[in-house]
Amino acid sequence: EPEVTQTPSHQVTQMGQEVILRCVPISNHLYFYWYRQILGQKVEFLVSFYNNEISEKSEIFDDQFSVERPDGSNFTLKIRSTKLEDSAMYFCASHRLAGDTDTQYFGPGTRLTVL
Amino acid sequence: GQQLNQSPQSMFIQEGEDVSMNCTSSSIFNTWLWYKQDPGEGPVLLIALYKAGELTSNGRLTAQFGITRKDSFLNISASIPSDVGIYFCAGPVINYGGSQGNLIFGKGTKLSVKP
Numbered sequence: 001e002p003e004v005t006q007t008p009s010h011q012v013t014q015m016g017q018e019v020i021l022r023c024v025p026i027s028n029h030l031y032f033y034w035y036r037q038i039l040g041q042k043v044e045f046l047v048s049f050y051n052n053e054i055s056e057k058s059e060i061f062d063d064q065f066s067v068e069r070p071d072g073s074n075f076t077l078k079i080r081s082t083k084l085e086d087s088a089m090y091f092c093a094s095h096r097l098a099g100d101t102d103t104q105y106f107g108p109g110t111r112l113t114v115l
Numbered sequence: 116g117q118q119l120n121q122s123p124q125s126m127f128i129q130e131g132e133d134v135s136m137n138c139t140s141s142s143i144f145n146t147w148l149w150y151k152q153d154p155g156e157g158p159v160l161l162i163a164l165y166k167a168g169e170l171t172s173n174g175r176l177t178a179q180f181g182i183t184r185k186d187s188f189l190n191i192s193a194s195i196p197s198d199v200g201i202y203f204c205a206g207p208v209i210n211y212g213g214s215q216g217n218l219i220f221g222k223g224t225k226l227s228v229k230p
Contacts, residue, residue: 043158
């Protein structure tokens with residue numbers, strides 16, 4: 001069964017450093033998302049991406065964040081200068097059709113730890 | 116904005132017992148979703164509900180879409196140890212214009228099952 005994959009599974013970084021989290025969505029999916037989950041809290045929407053541009057973004061997704069689909073398979077989230085409060089699980093999700101927002105497939109997540 | 120209030124926050128039950136958890140919102144949702152998250156994993160969709168009043172089952176899981184479209188519940192019958200995890204309700208944000216967007220999540224119900 002096709003699945004969303006994410007790398008790395010765990011990233012440890014120093015405050016102020018840049019990190020890039022990588023996702024490979026399901027191959028025929030067209031809509032891509034990043035969510036984050038601070039330890040013990042709910043999953044929160046960061047950004048959605050379609051047709052090589054951002055569709056929606058939350059207030060969490062400030063100028064320190066950017067997303068990119070550099071090729072036909074990868075979808076990346078970059079945090080330019082990490083802060084302690086960026087420590088969280090980051091989940092990538094995708095779906096194929098515009099009406100399928102309710103059937104987003106989630107990756108296993110990347111745990112980001114900012115020291 | 117739209118928010119989901121989920122209860123209870125946690126449950127500690129004996130194997131074989133039935134479980135019930137619910138989710139309410141101050142605003143209407145057109146779709147209700149129930150996800151399960153195992154430790155270190157991404158959310159996995161359990162049940163999707165599309166119509167007010169709809170009752171849907173998936174094995175030992177049963178979920179209902181409230182008639183007011185502002186609530187939903189999830190029941191698990193005859194719980195087993197592998198039911199342990201965090202259960203989230205979620206729903207697509209309704210954008211201006213009526214289209215569905217990113218998912219918003221409740222804070223989760225943490226289920227512990229004692230063998």
